[in-house]
Amino acid sequence: MKWIVLDLEWNQSSSGKEPEVARIPFEIIEIGAIQIGENGQMTGEFSELVKPQVYRKMHSYTSKLIHLQMQELEKGHVFPEVWERFQNWIGTGEDYMFCTWGPSDLTELQRNLAFYDLPPIRKGPIPFLDAQKLYTLCYEEDRKARRNLEHAVDALGIEKDIPFHRAFSDAYYTAKVMLRMKKDRPAVYSKISYDVTIPPATEADEVEVVFDNYGKYISRVFESREAALSDRHVLSTKCFLCGQSTRRKVKWFSTNGKHYYSVSECPSHGLLKGKIRIHWTEEGGVFVVKTQRLVTKAEAEEILTKRNKAERKLKEQQKQREKQLGIRRNRGASGKNEEVDG
Numbered sequence: 001m002k003w004i005v006l007d008l009e010w011n012q013s014s015s016g017k018e019p020e021v022a023r024i025p026f027e028i029i030e031i032g033a034i035q036i037g038e039n040g041q042m043t044g045e046f047s048e049l050v051k052p053q054v055y056r057k058m059h060s061y062t063s064k065l066i067h068l069q070m071q072e073l074e075k076g077h078v079f080p081e082v083w084e085r086f087q088n089w090i091g092t093g094e095d096y097m098f099c100t101w102g103p104s105d106l107t108e109l110q111r112n113l114a115f116y117d118l119p120p121i122r123k124g125p126i127p128f129l130d131a132q133k134l135y136t137l138c139y140e141e142d143r144k145a146r147r148n149l150e151h152a153v154d155a156l157g158i159e160k161d162i163p164f165h166r167a168f169s170d171a172y173y174t175a176k177v178m179l180r181m182k183k184d185r186p187a188v189y190s191k192i193s194y195d196v197t198i199p200p201a202t203e204a205d206e207v208e209v210v211f212d213n214y215g216k217y218i219s220r221v222f223e224s225r226e227a228a229l230s231d232r233h234v235l236s237t238k239c240f241l242c243g244q245s246t247r248r249k250v251k252w253f254s255t256n257g258k259h260y261y262s263v264s265e266c267p268s269h270g271l272l273k274g275k276i277r278i279h280w281t282e283e284g285g286v287f288v289v290k291t292q293r294l295v296t297k298a299e300a301e302e303i304l305t306k307r308n309k310a311e312r313k314l315k316e317q318q319k320q321r322e323k324q325l326g327i328r329r330n331r332g333a334s335g336k337n338e339e340v341d342g
């Protein structure tokens with residue numbers, strides 16, 4: 001499968017001068033991309049400016065960062081035209097995977113497509129390689145730090161032969177970092193990310209994938225959080241590796257109504273941590289992303305501690321609420337008395 005290493009530049013409302021259009025907070029002004037073939041060679045380049053239709057003034061941040069002026073953009077073509085050429089460049093019916101530095105490019109790309117009523121890239125979540133995340137997994141000891149592209153290029157000693165912060169150059173350097181990781185740690189490419197700007201519409205579109213040490217499930221859209229959290233598949237803690245039923249050690253609980261955790265035990269694979277993250281769609285629907293991973297006993301203990309803390313907090317809040325209700329009731333009573341008195 002070939003890779004389309006993609007980078008976008010965008011402009012936003014320059015506050016105070018132009019109002020923000022909610023459907024398109026970031027308007028794409030440049031598309032840059034590199035194709036990498038099966039054999040790991042760069043096989044094609046794409047670079048085009050986009051003529052803005054929404055924000056005609058350059059945000060100070062945009063012009064400072066990417067050194068693009070409005071006059072230059074006026075020479076470009078409108079987004080739907082550039083997008084058509086980009087798709088032709090990829091080739092129709094081709095098997096490819098997007099690769100970007102960080103998760104935001106695909107999100108903004110899909111928002112721009114929706115703004116122009118253009119067909120979506122896919123009907124559901126888009127699998128992609130997040131080069132920034134992969135870089136962290138390959139080279140950062142804590143496996144958490146998120147680095148900018150230039151940092152990665154410097155750290156890997158990649159030659160800086162063109163300036164940064166233009167769509168094409170950033171795609172080019174992202175491609176270079178990707179190819180370097182392919183050499184150093186080929187296994188890292190199994191770590192596929194999913195963009196969920198368009199969540200699965202039906203059960204058939206749901207995503208269920210297993211990586212070497214964790215499993216991921218992206219549910220369809222439900223009417224409400226309650227509906228999602230009463231679905232058997234959503235709540236299931238069956239082992240992602242072998243599908244066996246597990247013994248629940250810590251039932252699903254939440255600390256904030258958005259993240260839910262559980263611990264269960266597979267007879268063959270041991271302790272599993274479950275995590276559900278609730279996502280709200282713009283239309284008010286709800287879908288979940290559930291992950292499962294193997295954990296140590298100490299990590300399982302940590303989740304239990306977290307649960308106990310959450311329970312204590314909930315009890316305290318309930319007590320507080322009851323107390324306040326009591327006070328309000330008393331006040332209400334005295335208020336009425338005063339009225340009668342007056």
Ligand SMILES: [Zn+2]
Nearest residue numbers: 239242266269
């Ligand atoms: Zn198992």
